[in-house]
Amino acid sequence: MKIDRVLLAHGSGGLMSQQLVEEIFKKEWNNPYLEPMLDGALLDLPAGRVVMTTDSFVITPLFFPGGDIGKLSICGTVNDLVACGAKPLFLSTALIIEEGLPMSDLIQIAQSMARTAREAGVQLVTGDTKVVEKGSADGIFINTTGIGVIAEGIDYRPQRIQPGDLVVVSGTMGDHGLAIMARREGLSFSTPVNSDCAPLFRIGQVLEAFGGNVRCMRDPTRGGLATVLNELARQSGRGIKVVEEDIPVNPAVAGACDMLGMDPLYMANEGKMVIVLAPERAAEILAELQKIDIAAEAAIIGEVRAEPAGLVLIETELGAERILGILEGEHVPRIC
Amino acid sequence: MNDKTYMKELLQEIQSYKQEVSLMEVCGTHTMAIARSGIREMVPANIKLLSGPGCPVCVTSQGDIDAVIKLCQEPGIILCTFGDMMRVPGSDSSLQEERSRGADIRVVYSPLDALEIARKNPEREVVFLGIGFETTAPTIAVSLEQAERERIKNFSLLSYHKLVPPALEVIFSDPDIRVDGLICPGHVSAVIGLKPYELLAAKYRKPCVVTGFETVDILEGIIMLLHQMSQGEARADIQYRRVVRKEGNPVAVELLERIFQPEEARWRGLGPIPGSGLKLRSAYECLDAAKKYQLPQIADLPIKGCSCGEVLTGKISPRECLLFGRGCTPLKPVGPCMVSHEGACAAYYRYTPAKERN
Amino acid sequence: MCLGVPGKILEVKENDVAQVDVDGNQLDISIRLTPEVQRGQFVLVHAGFAMEIIDESLAVETMDLLKELQKYRELGI
Numbered sequence: 001m002k003i004d005r006v007l008l009a010h011g012s013g014g015l016m017s018q019q020l021v022e023e024i025f026k027k028e029w030n031n032p033y034l035e036p037m038l039d040g041a042l043l044d045l046p047a048g049r050v051v052m053t054t055d056s057f058v059i060t061p062l063f064f065p066g067g068d069i070g071k072l073s074i075c076g077t078v079n080d081l082v083a084c085g086a087k088p089l090f091l092s093t094a095l096i097i098e099e100g101l102p103m104s105d106l107i108q109i110a111q112s113m114a115r116t117a118r119e120a121g122v123q124l125v126t127g128d129t130k131v132v133e134k135g136s137a138d139g140i141f142i143n144t145t146g147i148g149v150i151a152e153g154i155d156y157r158p159q160r161i162q163p164g165d166l167v168v169v170s171g172t173m174g175d176h177g178l179a180i181m182a183r184r185e186g187l188s189f190s191t192p193v194n195s196d197c198a199p200l201f202r203i204g205q206v207l208e209a210f211g212g213n214v215r216c217m218r219d220p221t222r223g224g225l226a227t228v229l230n231e232l233a234r235q236s237g238r239g240i241k242v243v244e245e246d247i248p249v250n251p252a253v254a255g256a257c258d259m260l261g262m263d264p265l266y267m268a269n270e271g272k273m274v275i276v277l278a279p280e281r282a283a284e285i286l287a288e289l290q291k292i293d294i295a296a297e298a299a300i301i302g303e304v305r306a307e308p309a310g311l312v313l314i315e316t317e318l319g320a321e322r323i324l325g326i327l328e329g330e331h332v333p334r335i336c
Numbered sequence: 337m338n339d340k341t342y343m344k345e346l347l348q349e350i351q352s353y354k355q356e357v358s359l360m361e362v363c364g365t366h367t368m369a370i371a372r373s374g375i376r377e378m379v380p381a382n383i384k385l386l387s388g389p390g391c392p393v394c395v396t397s398q399g400d401i402d403a404v405i406k407l408c409q410e411p412g413i414i415l416c417t418f419g420d421m422m423r424v425p426g427s428d429s430s431l432q433e434e435r436s437r438g439a440d441i442r443v444v445y446s447p448l449d450a451l452e453i454a455r456k457n458p459e460r461e462v463v464f465l466g467i468g469f470e471t472t473a474p475t476i477a478v479s480l481e482q483a484e485r486e487r488i489k490n491f492s493l494l495s496y497h498k499l500v501p502p503a504l505e506v507i508f509s510d511p512d513i514r515v516d517g518l519i520c521p522g523h524v525s526a527v528i529g530l531k532p533y534e535l536l537a538a539k540y541r542k543p544c545v546v547t548g549f550e551t552v553d554i555l556e557g558i559i560m561l562l563h564q565m566s567q568g569e570a571r572a573d574i575q576y577r578r579v580v581r582k583e584g585n586p587v588a589v590e591l592l593e594r595i596f597q598p599e600e601a602r603w604r605g606l607g608p609i610p611g612s613g614l615k616l617r618s619a620y621e622c623l624d625a626a627k628k629y630q631l632p633q634i635a636d637l638p639i640k641g642c643s644c645g646e647v648l649t650g651k652i653s654p655r656e657c658l659l660f661g662r663g664c665t666p667l668k669p670v671g672p673c674m675v676s677h678e679g680a681c682a683a684y685y686r687y688t689p690a691k692e693r694n
Numbered sequence: 695m696c697l698g699v700p701g702k703i704l705e706v707k708e709n710d711v712a713q714v715d716v717d718g719n720q721l722d723i724s725i726r727l728t729p730e731v732q733r734g735q736f737v738l739v740h741a742g743f744a745m746e747i748i749d750e751s752l753a754v755e756t757m758d759l760l761k762e763l764q765k766y767r768e769l770g771i
Contacts, residue, residue, distance in 0.1 A: 182719075189721035255717025258699045259739065260445075261419075261677050313690050318343060318551055320374020321690035328666045365697065418741075446742025448724060471698070475743045478726045523698045526738060526746040549698075577752040579698075579738050585746055588727045 006101045011131025024107055025127060028114040033090065033125035041125035043090055048149035051086040053077055056143040062105065064183055066176070066195030067270075069142055070112035075199045075270055076221070077146035078120045082204040083217040083273065085156040086148030088120060093144045094128040098137040109140065120199035122146070153211040158235035160215040165304040166282045167240060168275045170203060170295040171196070172250045173225050174257065177267025182256065189259075193252050198271030198294050206288050206295075207275070213285065215276040223327050224266040228274050229312045230326045241313045242302030242324070266327050276304065339552065346555035351380050353562045358384040358514050360507065360650055362500065363521030364391030364678025365549055371687035373551040379558070386650030387683075389503050389606060390521055392468045393420045393676035394648055397602040399634040400496050401426040401672075404465060407494065407629055408439045414457060415441045416450035417465040424672045427637040447479040454483070454491035463625045466495040466614075471523040473497045473614055474588035477595045480616075480623050492625035495614055498601050500524050501532040502612035508540040513649055517561040518544040519554070522576045527592075529584025533572035541570040548576035595620055602636070604672070605645030644671035647680050654684040655692070661685065698740040700748055703733050714739060 009016045026034065033041045057073045067075075074091065081088040093113070097106065117124055175196040182191045200219070207214045216236075220228040225247070233240045249264045257264050271294060277285055282300065289295040314324040361367060367387045370376055376385050389395050405426045408415040415431070422432045422443065435441040440460075444450050447464055454462035466476050476493060483491045500521060507513055520533055525546040533544040543564035547557030557575040564571060574580050592614070601613025616624040625631070642664075643657040654660050659670055666682060669675035674682050701714035701723070710726040716739060725731050728744040737744035 189716075189719050191719045193718075252718035255699060256719045259697065259716055259719070261697050308690070308693060311693060316372070316374040316551075317340065318347070318374050318378055320377045322372075322374055322377075323688040323690060323693055325686065325688070448742050471740060471745065474727055474745075475724075475741045478724060478743070481726075523738065523740060523745065526698075578749050579746050581746075585727060587729065588745070591727070 004103050006097050008099050008131050024110050028110040029124040031123045046149050048151055051084045051148045053080040054145040058141050060138045062139045064195055067197035068112050070109035071116045072197050073142040073144045074113055074116040075197050077144040078199045079219045081146050081148035082200050083219050085154040086150045088122045088148040090125045090147045091122050091144050092126045096137050096141040097131045098139050099131055099134045101139050120201055156216045158216050158232050161236035161238050161276050161304055163304055163306040164279055166277050166279055166300050167302040168300050170273045171297040172248045174253045174264030174267035176270040178253045178256050196271035200273055202292050203273055210285055213278045213281045218274050220269045220274055222268050226265045226324050227326055233312050234310045237309050239305040239308045239311055243315045245317055246301045248297050248299050347378055349559055356382045357516045359517045360386045360388045360515045361519040362388040362390040367680050367683045369549045371683035377689045387680035389648040391676050391678040394672045394679050395603045396496050397604050397636050399636040402634045403631050405429050408434050408441055412461055414460050414462045416444045419443045420676045423675045447476045451479045454488055462491050464493050466493050466497050469500050469524050470527045474591055477591045492623050492628050494625040497614040499612050502609045504536055506606050519557050520544050520546040522548045526580045527585050527588045530572050530582045537570050537572045543570050544572045546574045546576050546580050605648035642671040644673045647673050654681040698738045700736050701739040703735050
């Protein structure tokens with residue numbers, strides 16, 4: 001293709017649209033479901049409860065250390081399916097491209113989506129492309145919708161959370177949020193911290209073997225760990241208490257947050273899970289998780305209590321307990 | 337001895353003190369650190385920790401905020417500011433609202449960033465909103481020095497900088513405020529040194545300890561104050577010895593004295609205090625935004641129900657304000673104490689002790 | 695705003711600028727206020743400036759505060 005930028009004509013449905021789809025998307029994502037290029041994909045689903053989830057990605061910048069919007073769009077939806085206890089199978093995608101986006105960027109994003117999908121064991125089976133006038137999108141907006149199937153014996157719901165359960169995080173908190181903030185205009189420091197963007201289906205695989213010992217999972221994206229813990233407390237009607245010094249945080253993230261006056265517990269993660277476990281086999285589950293690279297730093301950070309219902313408490317290094325509230329009033333730039 | 341054991345020992349030492357005392361922690365960063373670490377909860381009830389006027393955003397008067405908002409409505413101006421100021425409510429608007437209406441307002445981490453914006457936009461007028469105490473003022477002074485050296489004509493400072501010691505005098509001499517000892521700001525003191533507190537301690541017979549911001553620092557600082565009190569002493573002392581020297585930072589002080597002169601300034605909660613603000617000396621007049629744009633002084637329009645003034649002087653605790661958590665939250669702040677990163681109300685709200693959850 | 699964090703000077707450059715490391719994050723800051731600073735020293739970083747040199751040996755001294763106080767109490771002072 002000789003044209004080096006995406007033009008409005010690429011979204012009009014005519015010849016140039018077809019070329020875009022054939023030469024980029026079909027080429028990069030090809031699989032038997034996508035191949036027929038029908039208006040929809042005919043899927044073969046294994047037996048089990050079907051889960052569907054959707055997410056849109058409007059992150060800026062489009063490319064960042066640790067990933068890009070393409071990788072993120074796959075991981076975000078895959079991880080939501082994993083959190084539901086499902087094996088992720090199929091993804092659809094809708095792209096809204098800003099007129100003028102360099103073609104090389106679009107190709108790189110498409111390739112990134114393909115690579116991540118392969119790694120996560122999912123297939124991109126159907127999609128849609130639109131092009132909007134310059135200024136109407138930040139380069140590109142991506143939506144992905146995913147379908148997965150939940151196996152027998154898996155039931156991840158906050159309602160199953162009970163007093164005495166343990167709360168685990170699969171690794172360090174705040175990496176993605178900090179990695180993005182540091183690369184924005186106006187913050188001129190170089191950080192070794194990369195986005196932790198990663199598909200987490202292997203966490204789902206490890207936990208599957210433990211059936212009902214896993215109560216619930218959530219991925220702490222926007223709003224960070226604190227937000228997810230509050231959701232779990234509210235939806236389960238239980239209290240959660242975590243210990244501050246047990247929460248893994250990369251020293252570079254802690255240092256940068258100190259400089260900027262931010263809190264890693266409220267910053268986004270794109271490759272982490274919060275997992276609530278029954279206490280009986282928790283140590284064993286933790287050991288299994290630590291064997292996989294994406295959860296090598298998994299740690300128990302707290303426990304579930306009956307009271308205070310719906311609230312999250314955090315114990316400081318001094319042994320004082322205070323409330324870990326939800327994010328209120330802070331305008332956080334677009335980070336996912 | 338590891339950190340945790342040492343902290344427990346420090347706490348035990350504090351808990352063994354039986355007298356009723358009120359200690360004021362002046363600095364907003366201390367307020368945040370004390371709230372975040374839970375020190376207030378672990379310290380016995382006979383030791384009251386009051387928050388003082390050490391939040392430079394919070395003590396900026398209502399009228400001054402309205403003046404800034406008026407300035408950023410001028411066409412062609414780029415207003416550069418630290419992040420905190422964006423959501424502080426004026427009597428009618430805020431910088432954030434003005435930005436959404438098209439004003440060019442940019443958040444910077446350092447005044448040097450603002451200077452760079454001026455270099456990159458020679459056809460625009462760049463104004464830096466100068467809010468901060470003696471820690472921040474020298475950094476602005478360096479930027480102004482550089483602007484002068486490079487003959488950058490489109491850069492100026494709108495100075496609402498304030499000095500801490502004059503405010504402490506007002507606190508100590510107010511009969512309605514009971515303060516037995518002062519936890520003095522660590523980083524302001526890194527610049528100004530110990531002398532101002534030596535004068536205060538001698539005049540008002542109250543111990544003053546310059547304290548750091550780690551939990552251990554604050555506990556040690558409290559112990560040093562309690563110990564002085566039990567000995568009937570009233571000295572100025574430094575806990576934060578790894579950063580603060582008795583003579584402060586002479587380079588920074590010299591720079592401040594060369595570029596600024598003290599003038600009367602309006603403090604929210606404390607009223608006008610002579611010699612408590614920093615104004616550019618006449619040699620630097622061309623860098624003075626207030627002169628350049630002939631900003632009028634706008635009268636303070638008090639906001640109904642807002643008790644920021646009383647919170648800032650330790651007369652009430654944030655929870656005693658009728659609007660706390662009801663009409664005034666970080667999402668919809670009525671006064672600056674709830675919206676500033678160092679505001680006492682924001683600290684109390686963000687870091688609520690478990691037992692105060694209702 | 696009053697936030698100050700410790701950073702290690704990696705390199706002193708020209709024009710009153712130094713490269714500093716804060717827990718692995720690296721940035722250029724002005725050393726106009728601490729002109730005598732040298733590579734390897736720790737400084738307090740605030741708003742893009744080194745405000746003061748940090749002397750860690752003095753930190754050790756303050757840790758002994760408690761022992762001193764205990765000593766005073768034992769002596770009945």
